[in-house]
Amino acid sequence: xIAAQPRTGLIVAGPKDFSLEDTxxxxxxxRFFPQPDGSFEGVAQGRxxxxxxxxxxxxxxxxxxxxxxxxxxxxxxLDRDYGAIKQRLSQDKTLKKAAEYAPGIRILKQxxxxxxxxxxxSQNNNIKRIMGITERFCEAFxxxxxxxxxxxxxxxRIAPLSREDLCPLRCGFRADYLLDAARKVSSGxxxxxxxxxxxxxxxxxxxxxxxxxxxKVAECVLxxxxxxxxxFPVDVWIKRALDRYYGGTLPNTIKEYAGIAQQYLFHYIRTxxxxx
DNA sequence: AGCCAGGGTCTGC
DNA sequence: GCAGACCATGGC
Numbered sequence: 001x002i003a004a005q006p007r008t009g010l011i012v013a014g015p016k017d018f019s020l021e022d023t024x025x026x027x028x029x030x031r032f033f034p035q036p037d038g039s040f041e042g043v044a045q046g047r048x049x050x051x052x053x054x055x056x057x058x059x060x061x062x063x064x065x066x067x068x069x070x071x072x073x074x075x076x077x078l079d080r081d082y083g084a085i086k087q088r089l090s091q092d093k094t095l096k097k098a099a100e101y102a103p104g105i106r107i108l109k110q111x112x113x114x115x116x117x118x119x120x121x122s123q124n125n126n127i128k129r130i131m132g133i134t135e136r137f138c139e140a141f142x143x144x145x146x147x148x149x150x151x152x153x154x155x156x157r158i159a160p161l162s163r164e165d166l167c168p169l170r171c172g173f174r175a176d177y178l179l180d181a182a183r184k185v186s187s188g189x190x191x192x193x194x195x196x197x198x199x200x201x202x203x204x205x206x207x208x209x210x211x212x213x214x215x216k217v218a219e220c221v222l223x224x225x226x227x228x229x230x231x232f233p234v235d236v237w238i239k240r241a242l243d244r245y246y247g248g249t250l251p252n253t254i255k256e257y258a259g260i261a262q263q264y265l266f267h268y269i270r271t272x273x274x275x276x
Numbered sequence: 277a278g279c280c281a282g283g284g285t286c287t288g289c
Numbered sequence: 290g291c292a293g294a295c296c297a298t299g300g301c
Contacts, residue, residue: 027282119282126281129299172297177284214284235282266282281300289291 009050010068012058017082019104020053026267028224029108030118030131031138031152044075045111046143046151062147077106085257092254094245095261098268105263107229112192113185114152115225116210119217120177133171140168158182177212184210196226203228223259232258241269 024032024040032042039052039059049072050061058076060068073079086103090096121133141157142150159182166175184190190210195203200222207218215234222231232250234242242248254261 122281123283124281124296125283125298126300128301129281132299170298173284173295174297212284216283220282233282237282279301281298283296285294285296287292287294 009059009061009063010065012060012068012078014056015058015078017086017104018053018058018076018078018106019102020051020058022102022105022267023076023108026102026105026263027127028220028263029110030121030127030134033131041147041149043138043145043149043151044114045071046145047071048145048147048149075109077109080106082106082260085260089254089257089261089264092251094241095254095264098261098264101271102264102267105260105267107227107260107263108224109227110224111152112196112221112225113155116181116185116213116221117152117178119220119224120174120181120212121171122220123174123177123212123217133169133174136169137171155182155185159186174212177210180211181213192226195222196228200228200230223262229257229259230255232262235266237266237269238262241265244269 020040021034024042025034029042031044032040034040035050037052039050039061041048041050043049047067048062052059052061060072063072086099089099117137118130118134121130121137125133138150138152141153141161144150158178161179161182163175163179166178169175171178181190185192190206195206198206203222203226204215204218207213207221208215213221219231219233222228223233232238242250250258250261
């Protein structure tokens with residue numbers, strides 16, 4: 001898979017079913033910014049990455065083969081056969097069309113605590129501002145990296161803070177929610193790995209004991225922060241798609257990969273709506 | 277200018 | 290249980 005290793009990073013040749021832009025801009029992560037040259041720069045797990053997609057290849061800058069194998073390969077979910085999943089989902093007519101709209105979307109394997117914070121910020125908010133709040137959060141409480149960006153602050157760093165300490169974020173009523181999440185994660189009352197192993201219903205219930213975490217945020221944390229591909233976040237757009245195409249609920253056959261189906265549907269119905 | 281943003285909580289029936 | 294006001298801020 002690795003075709004070459006330039007000094008600055010490495011090249012992954014011809015990943016199938018992968019669109020860097022669709023994956024990084026579909027509203028699942030908030031720390032990758034598009035650059036004028038078409039690349040993206042972001043931070044995950046305290047690592048800075050510049051990445052581009054050219055001629056069907058992925059160019060990883062600022063990384064080593066060891067770091068790629070140990071982290072980024074998993075982060076971008078490069079070992080999962082999305083072609084096979086799409087084939088299964090495409091038994092359903094609507095999902096077949098939806099998958100064809102954005103055939104390169106992947107579910108990133110993000111950090112649990114980071115996903116929890118970002119989707120608390122996401123409540124009644126838009127993607128641009130979510131990214132702004134998240135970046136101010138990292139600048140205020142994370143560690144400065146050599147490339148000028150900041151790592152994501154730990155829950156231990158946030159737990160002892162007060163509401164006033166979070167004023168610079170300008171995140172409004174979400175500040176109290178963030179503090180409750182930090183306290184529960186820092187104390188161990190909320191434990192990501194443990195929740196990941198729970199049945200979906202139980203995992204949802206536990207996450208929703210955090211103030212400001214309701215059905216939608218809990219589902220996003222499960223899908224994006226714990227890689228539970230059977231989680232299915234429902235917002236207004238998905239609700240609309242369910243009503244329009246399925247009479248309210250998903251067909252049982254797609255349950256195992258409902259989260260991936262959700263991404264395709266989300267992208268599809270919004271794009272279709274814009275065109276109309 | 278005003279509506280809305282990948283919602284959740286609290287209150288009042 | 291369920292609807293509706295309210296929440297803080299800024300993008301468009």
